[in-house]
Amino acid sequence: MIHIGGISFDLDFFLKYLFNPPEMIWHGILMTIAIAIIAQVAGVVLGFGVAIARLSKFAMLRGLAGLYSWAWRGTPVLVQLLIVYTGVAAAGVYRYPEIALGPLLISGPLQAALITLSLNEAAYMGEIFRGAIQTIDRGQIDAARAIGMRPSTAMRWVILPQAMRTVIPPLGNEFTLMIKGTSLLSVIGVRELFGSVQNINSATFKTFELFLIAAIWYLAMTTVLSIVQRFVEARLRRHELPAAATVKPNRSLLSAR
């Protein structure tokens, strides 16, 4: 037991729970990862839709998407979470019955969590996609159309691959925020990492040790993510690197003159 100022730090407990985490912490970590991935993927897909709507030629669609983006980005996630969970249930719109997916039981709070985080993320990803698509040179679209691509074909094979290069760095940041943001879900009783830790805390009262352990785990997850992100970005940039054996103008055709 170490004493720092007024608090005492139980080093044995800390090391034991850090290196030999109980089932509950493992479960929490897995939940955190699963929730973050699902919500991020949903956010990317929906966000792409938001971006397409914001760039639509139909003013009505543009307006609706703008409104969506404005509302979800302008309010705190915590408030959104409580509105989606308690508000929607209280209004009788949807009462979050448990859903059985094979062996998995998806609790009401978890459903509300996934819905909130996905819809929130869609607003941010929508802005990111919109910006990325808008930076693409008009000439790219002209060239795609000129070889007979329909708008959807051009989007899939010309615009999106180029937009992804712009999207990946902020997407990585979004995912980092997402992982950290899942800690809010403990408020409505989702047993992700922070929820699990709080649960253990209420039995052991080792608050400082446990929260430090949670912080270390979050740090580990975001660090792994940033390494993956760097790798992906390097891959996406590979065609920007000049060739090792470069490029003398090919003169063979000049001989004709």
Place this chain on the structure above:
Amino acid sequence: MVLELGMSDTSMERTGGNPAGLQPIVRVADVHKSFGQVQILKGVSLDVARGEVVVLVGRSGSGKTTLVRCINRLELIDKGRIYVDGELIGYKEKAGKLIPESEAAVARHRRHIGMVFQRFNLFPHLTALENVMVGPVRVLHRPKSEVQQEAQALLAKVGLGEKVHNYPSQLSGGQQQRVAIARALAMKPSVMLFDEPTSALDPETVDEVLDVMRNLAKGGMTMIVVTHEMRFARDVSDRIVMMEAGAIVEAGTPEAFFGNSRSERSKAFLSALQ
């Protein structure tokens, strides 16, 4: 080196003027086009026969780019008609009325109209080979292996057999433009549109692109070429068409355009180029 591109079954005589009696590949009839309040094309008519090479000249802002972009409907026209290969571009005709086609329907027409841009507009995320393949594979849904062989042959023919796996950023301007030509040819177009294909190039790479175009013309490709390269115009074209303020003001053989009996207009234009 010998280039054989495009179709060689056209033995049409290379005469200037409108070859009467032949079904034109491109027919531009009384085309009007405005951007906002400003009228850019003021009733342009132009027929281009199969295998013909038409060079479009004119001062900056005279509407050359706009006309070329109207032909494959990258720009919508306000009035008039454009036919390519006998098909009305961009509109359906129903009971004498013109109804604009959807982007998807227009896309079908564009498959047969090759276009080469001033700024190349290669797809930067694809290699040279992939740039050439993407049309046949993703638009025509042809098998990749077959397309790859054709694309490799096309790139070899424009002198880039060694560069197939380079990305555009690893190619010089002239090389990029030749890839762009190969990309358009991969769709087996019945006409090729060129909008100042060499004016964004370093002077030393201009000729490699012009040589490819020369050989395309020799192979019988129908071409509409906006260019300031007067040597190319004189040597390669069948007809020189001059635009001024959104209208065609002169059209004739290169001999007439460059010869002793040339008009005051072409004199003025040519001396302004010097």
